[in-house]
Every structure is written in C-alpha cells, then in structure tokens.
Amino acid sequence: MEYIKDPFEIEKKSFEIITQELGEKTFPEKEGKIIKRVIHTTADFQYADITKISGDAISSSHDALRQGCKIYTDTKMAMSGINKRTLKALNSEIYCLVDDPQVVKEAKERGLTRSMVAMEKAVADKDTKIFVIGNAPTALFQLCQYIDEKRIHPHLVVGVPVGFVGAKESKEALLERDVPYITTVGRKGGSTVAAAIINALLYMMN
Amino acid sequence: MEYIKDPFEIEKKSFEIITQELGEKTFPEKEGKIIKRVIHTTADFQYADITKISGDAISSSHDALRQGCKIYTDTKMAMSGINKRTLKALNSEIYCLVDDPQVVKEAKERGLTRSMVAMEKAVADKDTKIFVIGNAPTALFQLCQYIDEKRIHPHLVVGVPVGFVGAKESKEALLERDVPYITTVGRKGGSTVAAAIINALLYMMN
Numbered sequence: 001m002e003y004i005k006d007p008f009e010i011e012k013k014s015f016e017i018i019t020q021e022l023g024e025k026t027f028p029e030k031e032g033k034i035i036k037r038v039i040h041t042t043a044d045f046q047y048a049d050i051t052k053i054s055g056d057a058i059s060s061s062h063d064a065l066r067q068g069c070k071i072y073t074d075t076k077m078a079m080s081g082i083n084k085r086t087l088k089a090l091n092s093e094i095y096c097l098v099d100d101p102q103v104v105k106e107a108k109e110r111g112l113t114r115s116m117v118a119m120e121k122a123v124a125d126k127d128t129k130i131f132v133i134g135n136a137p138t139a140l141f142q143l144c145q146y147i148d149e150k151r152i153h154p155h156l157v158v159g160v161p162v163g164f165v166g167a168k169e170s171k172e173a174l175l176e177r178d179v180p181y182i183t184t185v186g187r188k189g190g191s192t193v194a195a196a197i198i199n200a201l202l203y204m205m206n
Numbered sequence: 207m208e209y210i211k212d213p214f215e216i217e218k219k220s221f222e223i224i225t226q227e228l229g230e231k232t233f234p235e236k237e238g239k240i241i242k243r244v245i246h247t248t249a250d251f252q253y254a255d256i257t258k259i260s261g262d263a264i265s266s267s268h269d270a271l272r273q274g275c276k277i278y279t280d281t282k283m284a285m286s287g288i289n290k291r292t293l294k295a296l297n298s299e300i301y302c303l304v305d306d307p308q309v310v311k312e313a314k315e316r317g318l319t320r321s322m323v324a325m326e327k328a329v330a331d332k333d334t335k336i337f338v339i340g341n342a343p344t345a346l347f348q349l350c351q352y353i354d355e356k357r358i359h360p361h362l363v364v365g366v367p368v369g370f371v372g373a374k375e376s377k378e379a380l381l382e383r384d385v386p387y388i389t390t391v392g393r394k395g396g397s398t399v400a401a402a403i404i405n406a407l408l409y410m411m412n
Binding site: 169 | 209210211212213216219220223224246247248249250282283285286287317318319320322343344347368369370371372373375376392393394395396397398401
C-alpha cells in the first residue's frame with residue numbers, strides 16, 4: 001500500500017484541500033486558521049457556516065495567553081487534545097474539574113451535573129481567563145449566568161457543546177452576552193472542535 | 207434561564223430525539239445502539255449512513271472483553287473519552303503509545319508517524335485484541351498490513367480516522383480485510399466517534 005507517511009506533509013496537504021474545497025468562501029486570515037482547523041478535525045465543511053468568532057475573540061485571548069493564564073475546560077477529552085507543550089511555553093495551563101472527588105460528591109447531593117458544580121469552582125479562580133465548554137450545555141448556561149452576575153468577565157469563551165438537549169440554546173445564550181466568544185451555532189460541536197479552536201489560537205502565536 | 211439539569215434525563219431525551227429524527231431509518235438493536243451513540247456525540251445524522259459494522263463485530267469484541275483484554279488506541283483523546291471504570295470491571299484496559307519516548311525517538315529517526323511506530327509495538331503485545339484508530343490513517347494502513355502478514359488477527363478493529371489525506375483510503379483497506387470491523391466510510395470520524403463506539407459496546411454488556 002502506497003500512502004503519504006510524513007505527518008507534516010499530511011497536514012499541509014490537508015489544509016490545501018480544505019482551502020480548495022472552500023472555494024469562494026474566504027475568511028480573514030486569523031479567523032480562517034481557526035475555521036480550517038475545525039474542518040480539518042471533523043471533515044465537516046458545515047463548520048465554515050456555523051462557526052462564529054466575535055471581533056475581539058482572537059486579540060483578547062492572545063492578550064490573556066501572552067500574560068500567562070489558566071484555561072478551564074469542562075471536558076477531559078478537550079484537555080487531552082490541546083497542545084500542552086505550547087501552552088506551557090506561554091506560561092499558561094489548562095485544567096478540568098469534572099472528575100474532582102468534591103465535585104462528584106456535590107453534584108450528586110445537589111442533583112446538578114458535575115459540569116455545573118465544576119464551573120462554579122472554576123469561576124472562583126481569578127487566574128482562569130479562558131473557558132472552553134465542549135460538552136455540557138449546563139456548564140455554558142451556568143457560565144452565562146455568572147457573566148450576568150458580574151462574577152467573571154472572561155477573556156474568551158469557547159462555547160461549543162454538542163447535542164440535542166440544550167446545546168443550541170446554550171450557544172444562543174452565549175451569543176447574547178457581551179463577552180469575547182467563539183461558538184458553533186446549532187447542535188454541532190464537541191471536544192475535538194474545542195481542542196482544534198484552542199490549538200489554532202496557540203499555533204498562530206508562534 | 208430554564209433548562210434540563212439532570213444528566214440522565216438529558217441523555218434519555220437526546221436518544222429519544224435521535225430515534226425520532228431517524229424516522230424510518232431503523233437498525234438491528236445492538237447496531238442501532240452504536241450508531242445512535244455516534245450521532246449523540248457528533249449531532250451528525252450522516253453517521254447513520256456511513257457507519258459500517260461487520261456481522262461479527264459485536265459478538266467478537268464482546269467475547270474478547272468478557273475474557274479480559276487490552277485495547278490499543280492511536281489517540282489519547284479517544285482513550286480519555288472511553289469509560290475506564292466499565293473497562294476495569296471487565297478486567298480489561300486501554301492504552302496508547304504515541305507519546306511513549308521510545309516511539310517518539312524512533313518515529314523521528316525512521317521518518318514515520320508516531321502512530322505507525324506505536325502500532326508496531328501494540329501488535330507485538332498478544333493481549334491486545336481490540337484496536338481503535340481514531341486519528342491516523344497511517345496507523346490503520348499499518349494494521350491492515352500486519353493482518354495480511356498474519357502477525358495479528360484482532361477481535362475488532364474500530365477504524366475511524368478522520369481527514370483529507372488517506373483517511374477514506376485507509377478505511378477502504380480495512381473493509382477489504384477479513385476481520386471484525388466498525389468503520390465510517392469516507393472522510394468523517396475521529397476520536398469522539400471512536401470513543402462513542404467503544405462506550406456503546408461496553409454499555410450494552412451491562
């Protein structure tokens with residue numbers, strides 16, 4: 001079997017194919033890098049239409065990362081897909097609390113999702129400037145409420161929950177808040193999309 | 207903001223919506239559980255058409271899991287999305303070698319992807335009976351070659367690489383092998399799809 005084996009060659013060729021198939025659908029340079037990386041990770045061109053990036057999202061998140069910050073995510077899969085070496089070089093880090101024993105216990109007692117209880121704790125940590133919600137609509141709703149209550153004003157919210165119950169609505173709630181955001185309207189999204197967005201933001205800082 | 211907060215209620219409602227929207231598109235019970243969980247994790251109904259499950263895939267993988275086995279995956283994201291508690295209860299485990307220092311070193315020296323070198327090592331471990339390729343077409347091509355060489359006869363290959371260079375072709379190669387498989391024809395797939403397939407297989411054993 002003959003096939004391309006060099007990973008750099010594979011990625012380069014992939015982005016060429018994506019650009020070509022997008023055809024007349026073009027984007028500003030930095031936004032394009034995010035959208036193309038999402039398509040690269042999903043092979044789903046619908047993301048060209050549903051990915052929404054607020055005007056201040058890239059500059060605001062880059063400011064936070066340049067100063068060094070914590071990124072909170074509601075999903076271990078997103079965390080494991082994000083380039084930790086690049087993050088560390090920026091003196092930044094990512095964490096997730098949904099498996100934290102205290103969070104698991106409280107969620108059960110209060111009849112809430114673990115993601116919601118974990119979000120409560122993340123918002124209380126003032127070094128957390130970027131929030132990455134790839135899984136739980138409940139976590140994104142919760143974060144929107146904290147923004148309304150002025151308990152937090154994030155440098156960026158990546159709000160891309162996937163699914164059939166609440167995902168779409170939670171992203172609509174995010175779009176109504178005055179906060180830098182990257183989201184995918186409708187049902188689609190998920191942890192690979194979340195990781196691709198953060199990685200794209202990191203790679204364009206090099 | 208009013209929304210459903212109970213995670214079990216959310217999942218139940220989600221599967222009801224999926225079943226309803228699939229309409230006349232029905233599947234045998236066990237296959238349906240896999241396909242619906244993939245749709246649940248992607249919000250993409252195209253998976254109803256592109257997910258292919260060989261006739262022996264479910265029974266063969268359940269045999270291996272009941273006896274206790276190792277599952278090898280080429281992606282840390284898939285590993286982190288798979289229910290480890292359920293696996294452990296079955297006396298089974300999952301591992302990934304792409305970050306193994308020896309693998310990283312060899313891949314650089316030999317000009318191969320880390321996934322390929324890691325696959326070489328996984329195939330040499332005779333307790334590894336299930337292979338989950340969610341990322342690298344090169345790893346799936348490599349595995350097909352080892353099957354041809356009769357170095358391994360897996361109980362199941364979940365072959366769902368995503369992307370634009372080699373993914374489609376690597377899945378076509380898998381379909382041509384006489385081995386229990388679950389795959390998604392074409393470009394789509396990825397680590398969330400891989401994890402959803404394994405989790406569906408585990409949950410139906412309860």
